[in-house]
Amino acid sequence: AQRVTQPEKLLSVFKGAPVELKCNYSYSGSPELFWYVQYSRQRLQLLLRHISRESIKGFTADLNKGETSFHLKKPFAQEEDSAMYYCALSGSARQLTFGSGTQLTVLP
Amino acid sequence: GAVVSQHPSWVICKSGTSVKIECRSLDFQATTMFWYRQFPKQSLMLMATSNEGSKATYEQGVEKDKFLINHASLTLSTLTVTSAHPEDSSFYICSAIPDKNQPQHFGDGTRLSIL
Numbered sequence: 001a002q003r004v005t006q007p008e009k010l011l012s013v014f015k016g017a018p019v020e021l022k023c024n025y026s027y028s029g030s031p032e033l034f035w036y037v038q039y040s041r042q043r044l045q046l047l048l049r050h051i052s053r054e055s056i057k058g059f060t061a062d063l064n065k066g067e068t069s070f071h072l073k074k075p076f077a078q079e080e081d082s083a084m085y086y087c088a089l090s091g092s093a094r095q096l097t098f099g100s101g102t103q104l105t106v107l108p
Numbered sequence: 109g110a111v112v113s114q115h116p117s118w119v120i121c122k123s124g125t126s127v128k129i130e131c132r133s134l135d136f137q138a139t140t141m142f143w144y145r146q147f148p149k150q151s152l153m154l155m156a157t158s159n160e161g162s163k164a165t166y167e168q169g170v171e172k173d174k175f176l177i178n179h180a181s182l183t184l185s186t187l188t189v190t191s192a193h194p195e196d197s198s199f200y201i202c203s204a205i206p207d208k209n210q211p212q213h214f215g216d217g218t219r220l221s222i223l
Contacts, residue, residue, distance in 0.1 A: 034211060044152075044201070044214040086151065094205060095142065096212055098151045 002027045004089050006099035013077050014107050021072040021102045023061075023087030032090040033063055033070040036098075039083045047085070048072070057081070077106045110206045111135055114215035122223055123194060129187045129218045131158075131202030137182035138204035142212065143175075146199040155200075158185040192222045 003026040013019045025031060035047040047056055050063040050070060061072045070087060087099040111134040119127055131141055139160045144152040156177055157165040164177035174196075176188040185204075189196050199219050203212040 036214075043216045046211050046213075049211055090211075093157070094140065094208075094212075095154055095157060096152075096203075097154070100151045 002031070002089050002091050002097045004087050004097050004099035006085075006087055006102050008102045009100065010103050010105070012105045012107060015079055016076050019074050019077040019081070019104065019106075021085050021087075021104065023070045023072065023099055025068050025070065025087075025089050027068075027089055027091060029091060033061070034088045034090065034096070035059070035061055035070075035072050036086045036088055037083050038086070044086070077104075079106045079108060082106045110210065110213045112202065112204050112213050112215040114202055114218050116218060117216055118219045118221075120221045120223065121192065124191055125222075127189045127192055127220060129189075129200055129202075129220075131185045131187070131204070131215055133183045133204045133206075136204075136206040138185075138206070139182060141179060141185040141202055141204045143177065143185075143187050144201045144203070146201060146217070148199075152201060155187075160185075189220065192220070194222045196220065197222045 005024045033050040036044050037047045038044045048061050059074045063070050082105050084101050084103050086101045088096045113132045115130045141158040143155045145155050146152045154167050155170045158177045158179040160179045166172050179185040199217050201217040203214045
């Protein structure tokens with residue numbers, strides 16, 4: 001069975017501070033990991049996928065197979081980063097299993 | 109590119125009514141679409157995988173006769189909530205994959221409220 005755990009429901013940081021959203025996964029094969037973001041009243045959007053190794057809006061995430069983690073990081077948070085962030089895992093069937101989400105609030 | 113459109117965005121209806129939700133891929137063809145359900149302040153839960161030209165694959169615990177899925181063309185999948193009751197009230201979201209190397213692209217979702 002595949003499972004994604006996001007331990008923090010809510011996370012608040014001040015503008016300019018570093019931010020890390022935690023994600024751990026459980027999967028027996030070789031998973032593909034994603035971070036999706038949902039801004040207020042908008043659709044779910046892809047932020048990152050581990051295979052592309054890109055940095056989007058200053059966010060990065062590294063897949064750590066030893067720790068089965070895919071934490072999302074940004075060195076300097078901005079107010080416009082406030083949103084709901086979901087970590088997701090895709091197995092061989094291309095279905096996505098989502099974590100419970102972390103609501104990030106960046107305070108001025 | 110890779111836009112997924114859902115219709116309607118919001119529907120309110122009486123208990124016992126059947127409600128149809130459409131999911132369209134606007135600028136690509138999708139042999140596979142996915143339907144998710146999201147309760148308030150909770151995560152997305154996969155309900156079923158919709159396959160063009162064949163039967164949908166439902167997740168454990170999802171009633172096939174309650175949630176009818178039809179994927180009659182490469183750009184349209186429909187979810188019909190039959191004889192809807194208040195407990196079916198939720199946010200329903202669909203997604204589609206443009207090709208095997210791309211991630212899922214999501215629709216705006218449909219908020220269903222059953223009175």
